[in-house]
Amino acid sequence: MMRPGMLLALLLSPLAMAGPVNCPEQPIRLAYYEYGLLYDSGRGIDKDVAEELMRRSGCRFSTSVLPRARIWADLASGELDMSMSGIQTAERDRFAWFAPYLAMKNYALLNKSAAAKISKADDFLANPDLQFGVVRAFRHGKQQDEWLAQLRQQQRIQESPDAETLYQKLKQGRVSAIFSQPPVFAKYLQKLGMQSSILIEDWTPGERGVPHGLILAKQRFSQEDAQRWQVLVRQLRDDGTLRTIFLRHLGPAEAQTLLDF
Structure with missing residues (x-):
């Protein structure tokens, strides 16, 4: 049973007191980026989450689709107000607030052909003939990014502007391996007919999925504004809306992993 003092502290917490969001006078400029089942030709998990936030907030929005690297630059400069499924880092904390709504792990x-010689990440690192592919400006998780930094020092990283280009390189053998998440490889392995030629492994079994969230530019939103949006996002999880959205695009097991944040 919750003690009265604990209940009072909860009720008086900034997030509990935040209330509905404050809609700015000008439409909120929100950008999506094409990435697997998160956003694919006008539909996806991010689109569904954003539309639910639009409905519940009552705010006006102006939306666009931009490359991921451009989105981060525009959020930092104030040219953009909001985006979806971003990873929080110390560098990004300088210009943005975050409200996580899903967690994704990279496999x-x-x-x-390469897997016959590779059973773990160290095997790949030890073979100088193998190239690894990544999407430009993407963050993968602490262990994986530290491992990738070693490959960068050896000039064995090939960057791509988007996920589809990355998968094309994997299919063509221009890179031997990539990191990717279930909502992304669920789309591209089928789209490119790669199911039988690719092996999926967990190289960081002790690492959980990385939280991804709504991104709010500090040039547009105050800390109080951000807290109000964080409350709204949390409500999507608490009332089961996020689970419903995830199940719209993924199977039950995959949908459950997204809720582990």
Whole structure:
């Protein structure tokens, strides 16, 4: 049973007191980026989450689709107000607030020709003939980013502007492996007919999925504004809306992993 003092502290917390969001006079400029089942040709998990936030907030929005690197630059400069499924870092904390609504873990996807010689990340690192592919400006998780930094020092990283280009390189053998998440490889392995030629492995079994969230530019939103949006996002999880959205695009097991944040 909750003690009265604990209940009072909860009721008086800034998030509990935040209330409905404050809608700015000008439409909120929100950008999506094309990425697997998160956003794919006008539909996806991010689109569904954003539309639910639009409905519940009552605010006016102006939306666009931009490359991921451009989105981060525009959020930092104030040219953009909001985006979806971003990873919080110390660098990004300088210009943005975050409200997580899903967690995604990156798995290693290997061409089966390379997989015959590779059973773990250290095996890949030890083979100088193998190239690894990444999407430019993407963050993967602490262990995976530290491992990738070693490959960068050896000039064994190939960057791509988007996920589809990355998967094309994997299919063509221009890279031997990539990191990717279930909502992304669920789309591209089927789209490119790669299901039988790719092996999926967990190279960081002790690492949980990385939280991804709504991104709010500090040039547009105050800390109090951000807290109000965080409350709204949290309500989507608490009332089951996020689960419903995830199940719209993924199977039950995959949808459950997204809620682990």
